[in-house]
Amino acid sequence: IKKKGKKYAKVAHEVKQAAVLGAGIMGGGIAYQSAYKGVPTLMKDIKEEAIDQGLEEAAKHFAKGVERGKLDNRAMAEGMSRIRPTLSYAEFDHVDAVIEAVVENPKVKKSVLAETEEKVSDQTILASNTSSISIDDLATALKRPENFLGMHFFNPVHRMPLVEVIRGKATSEEAVATVVDFAHKLGKTPIVVNDCPGFLVNRILFPYFFGFQQLIADGADFAKIDKVMEKFGWPMGPAYLSDVVGMDTSQHVEEVLAAGYPDRMKQDEKSSLDVMVENNRLGQKTGSGYYKYE
Numbered sequence: 001i002k003k004k005g006k007k008y009a010k011v012a013h014e015v016k017q018a019a020v021l022g023a024g025i026m027g028g029g030i031a032y033q034s035a036y037k038g039v040p041t042l043m044k045d046i047k048e049e050a051i052d053q054g055l056e057e058a059a060k061h062f063a064k065g066v067e068r069g070k071l072d073n074r075a076m077a078e079g080m081s082r083i084r085p086t087l088s089y090a091e092f093d094h095v096d097a098v099i100e101a102v103v104e105n106p107k108v109k110k111s112v113l114a115e116t117e118e119k120v121s122d123q124t125i126l127a128s129n130t131s132s133i134s135i136d137d138l139a140t141a142l143k144r145p146e147n148f149l150g151m152h153f154f155n156p157v158h159r160m161p162l163v164e165v166i167r168g169k170a171t172s173e174e175a176v177a178t179v180v181d182f183a184h185k186l187g188k189t190p191i192v193v194n195d196c197p198g199f200l201v202n203r204i205l206f207p208y209f210f211g212f213q214q215l216i217a218d219g220a221d222f223a224k225i226d227k228v229m230e231k232f233g234w235p236m237g238p239a240y241l242s243d244v245v246g247m248d249t250s251q252h253v254e255e256v257l258a259a260g261y262p263d264r265m266k267q268d269e270k271s272s273l274d275v276m277v278e279n280n281r282l283g284q285k286t287g288s289g290y291y292k293y294e
């Protein structure tokens with residue numbers, strides 16, 4: 001990884017101004033991390049309340065930094081001022097890199113990416129935080145696919161060190177280098193992977209979720225499974241992790257994996273996750289999933 005980082009660094013452009021599309025769980029987290037690391041960041045959503053929630057989350061993270069003595073109030077205020085909430089594309093022409101973190105739906109993503117491409121400069125890098133959708137497929141919506149790639153953060157963004165940088169067939173070395181460099185600037189560890197359904201981490205993580213769902217179907221208690229996996233040494237168990245990720249997002253990833261690897265990853269049985277989605281129990285974001293949240 002280090003070797004590649006050095007090689008790519010030669011053609012990287014510094015990201016001095018960033019933008020995030022979507023102020024949800026991930027977009028809000030990415031905007032916070034970027035602002036925390038000193039990069040002015042526009043945070044665009046289509047809903048005012050999503051922006052308010054994204055700002056609230058960022059403020060909470062900064063406040064924790066103050067509580068722990070890592071930051072003072074002034075640094076917190078400066079950090080917050082680096083996040084610029086917006087409902088429009090005004091000022092996108094000055095942005096070096098845009099990270100798209102809207103809902104995990106190829107149609108929506110393609111339309112948002114194509115719309116954004118019209119508002120940014122020819123040099124701006126467009127990166128998708130998609131968990132699973134093919135970068136080459138999303139690139140078909142764009143006029144400059146060489147500027148496009150995946151930048152896949154994990155949840156919660158401020159805590160998870162890894163970032164998958166996903167190179168599509170048309171992605172330029174400059175784009176890869178710029179995003180690798182930006183990931184380092186955000187204090188993350190980038191790994192460059194080629195485009196394939198689920199990329200790398202979700203190809204490992206989802207079979208684990210499938211095992212968990214089979215145990216539930218066999219009558220196991222989800223809370224007990226969580227305790228076992230915590231004792232095993234994982235920071236959280238699969239039920240809690242599902243709540244953190246969001247059931248709708250997980251279901252989309254499952255669909256992409258099933259389509260990409262029908263012999264290996266197709267799940268025929270209806271799972272507890274499917275039932276949760278049917279009942280709009282999407283996890284922490286809706287206040288209930290496997291667990292209930294105040």
Ligand code: NAD
Nearest residue numbers: 022023024025026045046050101102103104130131155245
């Ligand atoms: P979310 O539902 O919390 O947030 C999505 C946000 O996108 C919402 O605020 C919505 O209003 C906004 N949005 C929808 N259309 C938009 C548009 N046209 N322009 C701007 N904003 C728009 O979803 P999330 O969990 O943050 O996931 C976002 C992306 O990140 C998805 O692609 C998902 O697969 C990926 N991802 C999620 C996780 C996770 O654990 N949740 C982890 C890694 C990657």
